Amino acid sequence: MSDVVPIKTGHEGSTADQFKAYFSRLRAGEMGAVPAVGAMLVLLGLFGTLSPYFLTTINIANLFVQSATLMTMTAALVFVILIGEIDLSAGVTAGTGMAVFVKLNQTMPDLWLANLAFAFLIGLAVGWLVGFFVAKIGVPSFVISLALYLALPGVMLIILGEGGVLRVEVPEIKAIMNQNLPVWSGWAMLGVCLVVTFAMAMWDRTRRIKAGLAVRPMALLWIKIAALAAVGGGVVQLLSVSRSLNPLNPIQGVPLVMPLAIFILFACTFLLDRTRFGRHLFAVGGNPEAARRAGIKVANIRITAFIITSTLAMISGVFNISRIGNVESSAGKAIVLSAVAAAVVGGVSLFGGRGRIAHAALGAFVIAMIDNGLGLLGIPAGVNFMVTGGVLAIAATVDALARKRSGASLTRS
């Protein structure tokens, strides 16, 4: 062709152009992480002023630990929400798995790792079951997962016996939420995060250059790394100071659960952004018929999504029992609803096809902050639930309005 006009890719232009493009996307309704970050800052200011304890290092460390369970559950749910489905049973599935785990540990304490693996197999099986009913039989996911939501606490009650509560006796499991890394390894963890972020960006960059495509200015990457280093450095520094009231018994370092949670979030993001499965998941969420015609095995993608959700939920279950030290027959009933709220606050669309793991994790942090802050203020739990519900309603409204503005259809076509 004679008049070849190169088509832009969004990577062209100076750093200033890139920022301009970002803000015009924001105005067009692609809010991304902005609502969640905004809510976070507001809550930080609000609780920081209202409660003298909120901004203490011990509470901030607590907040990170508390949020890890919800973050993992939210990341788990993102997989099914992305295909426009819901799994209300993810929490109780995790609870059931953990009930089996502690029950087996009673008789075979030495085989706790095998018992844990068995619990994960339960998660996998339940995920497959829900996915099968949804994808092959055509039962709405809301209904089939609601059925399990009602049934599995019964299973837990039978497993756990009369008292309905069993203690967790495995020290390794308890350590996850109750131990801290040595101070130096907190900094090492931050270093690894920065290096990985930088390396992945350079990896993409080299591939683009090889393909003869435009690349964003290096300055932009440096800004991103610097911002990450500043925020991450601040957090690690905060957690490196002893937060114990007793100077003879210092409590310091990054909680053990943080690197685990970060790794889970990273792995999920990698799966969604860089693999064929992730792409197909988004396609099925956006337009199942188009996905089918493109040769994607839609039913398999759906079933896999449910399996991933249940299995990841099991990790959240492990975090949960590590923190509270026991399993009850009602384990996992409340968290799944908070996780849906967290995902929506993080901009994951319940209509399917839109959302990012990192943003959902921020959403989870917001919900955890509300829980933590209201608790410190001594406000009754009833109000806590009402506030969480209100935040969900606001987030869903913001999502719907933003979508209207961006001209995208609200319906699942």
Add this chain to the structure above:
Amino acid sequence: MSTPLVELSGVKKSFGPVDVLKGIDLKIYAGKVTALVGDNGAGKSTLIKGLSGVQPYDEGVVKFAGEEVNITTARQSGAMGIEVVYQDLALCENLDIVQNMFLGREEISQLTLDESSMEAQASRALQSLSVKTVKSVRQKVSSLSGGQRQTVAIARSVLRDAKVVILDEPTAALGVAQTEQVLNLVRRLADSGVAVLMISHNLVDVFQVADDIAVLYLGTMVAQLEAKDTNHNDVIGYITGLKKL
């Protein structure tokens, strides 16, 4: 005239007692736009569904590049280089242009999606069709106009090295300017050597872009003419059954 790329002869299809195609002959040539016209119920959709393998014909001979073939699945027609762009386009609005163009056949290198290679190829495919209306290949499809979406759907078939592209009413939902763009695109697609079969109700469009016009009337092919040898009124006559060859 040279040998047709696709040649149908005596093609029949019935649904129970209803004979939808009653022995159709049709020739589609590489580098030409063949318009398939006919009133509702004439059998246009059934004809293309047979060619794309979605609903195989009951009887008749299908020749592809001079050789007799038996197309029974969509996968088979795809492997031969027959691509259908349906009216609803089958695009994912939440994905961008590149992602849509490579949907279901994403390229992998270094164990991950090879975004740069796919982006470069998508960009080239659009450029080969002289597409200028698309701002960025990384735009989400939800932000594209109807004409641009049609463009993406057609470019996707180019990317798949299609030899035959079947377009189902490509301009049905478009405004004047966008119709013009899409028709130009259809012309360039044929000029690049692809055999284009375009279903259309709009005779103005047909006469603007088509080389050949094939008219179906109640399951029979009443005429296949060169566009320059006929006119609007004659074609309407064939479509309504008032005129016969």
